[in-house]
Amino acid sequence: MFSYKQLRSRSRILTSRVSEGMFFLRRFVGAPRQVGSVMPSSxxxxxxxxxxxxxxxxxxxxxxxxxxxxxxRAIVGRMTSGENPDEKLNGNLMVFEIDPALKAIIEKEIAGLVVYGDARELPQIMESLSVRQLDYVVSSLPFAVLPPRMTASILDAVDDGLKPDGKLIAYQYSKHMKPYFEKRFESVKISFVLRNVPPAFVYECSNPKKKK
Ligand SMILES: C[S@@+](CC[C@H](N)C(=O)[O-])C[C@H]1O[C@@H](n2cnc3c(N)ncnc32)[C@H](O)[C@@H]1O
Structure with a gap:
């Protein structure tokens, strides 16, 4: 049984997830190939x-x-102890979101976090922050439906930015990108997450070939 307080907090979380979902859906309707999904990840x-x-x-x-x-939110939670909302991140996090309305939501929620725009600007942003190499790139980009030149230039930036033992962790709704990732990485492992709308493939791509 839940207490009244627990029920109120659960209903608040549910209400904010539903309104976040509705907002995201509207962004999808406005630019389906850019947003690439009808609702936020589960x-x-x-x-x-x-x-x-x-x-x-x-x-x-x-x-x-x-x-x-x-x-x-999950990355920030893991890069801090979670005890102090003003705590600095343990490392560097560069977040990119091309849709200004979505970008504004994150910047409003996570105080002090700068959200950058187009992911193609990754090399310039790394340079401006004096970040030489990345341990991980976490991608939700809908590579399969983005303009092919945009996908190629983002993947070039990822290859260049990662450490020799760095990883690209990306999800996609199909296996369309598998050969493209295999061309660029020594190892590509795929797992499947059913409990998401739509179900998704998670790609763990290790050791960029360019760095060999
Ligand atoms: C499938 S949604 C994923 C959103 C969120 N990470 C999640 O998993 O719920 C993909 C997001 O990539 C953004 N996007 C598309 N092209 C981009 C680009 N070139 N640079 C940065 N963000 C981009 C879209 O605006 C959209 O918000």
Whole structure:
């Protein structure tokens, strides 16, 4: 049985998830190929993505295509002790979201976090922050439906930015990107998360070939 307080807090979480979902759906209707999904990722997909990361801090992480911030919140939570809301991150987190309305949601929620725009700007942002190499890139970008030149230039930036033993952790709704990832990475492991709308494939891509 839940107490009245627990029920109120659960209903508040549910209400905010529903309004976040409705907002996201409206952004999808406005730009389906850019947003690439009808609703934010589920907690199951979020955990599957976060579990691919060895949280041996400090880490340099880039998150691409943050949407309403489902993964951003999880990453920030893992890069801090969670005890003090003003606490600095243990490492560097560069978050990218091209939709200004979604970008604004995250910046409003996570005080002090700067959200950058187009993921193609990753090299310039790394340079401006003096971040030489990334441990992880966490991507939600709908690579399969983005313009092919945009996908290629983002993947070039990811290859260039990652450490030789760095990883790209990405989810996709199909196996369309498998050969493209295999061309660029020594190892590509795929797992499947059923409890997401739609169900998703999680790609763990290790050791960029360019760095060999
Ligand atoms: C499938 S949604 C994922 C949102 C969120 N990470 C989640 O999992 O719920 C993909 C997001 O990538 C963003 N996006 C698309 N192209 C982008 C680009 N070139 N740079 C940065 N973000 C981009 C879209 O606006 C959208 O919010």
């Amino acid at each position: 907690p199951y997909l979020m955990r599957a993505m976060m579990d691919r990361i060895d949280w041996d801090l400090p880490l340099n992480i880039a998150e691409l295509g943050a949407g309403t911030g489902v993964f951003t």
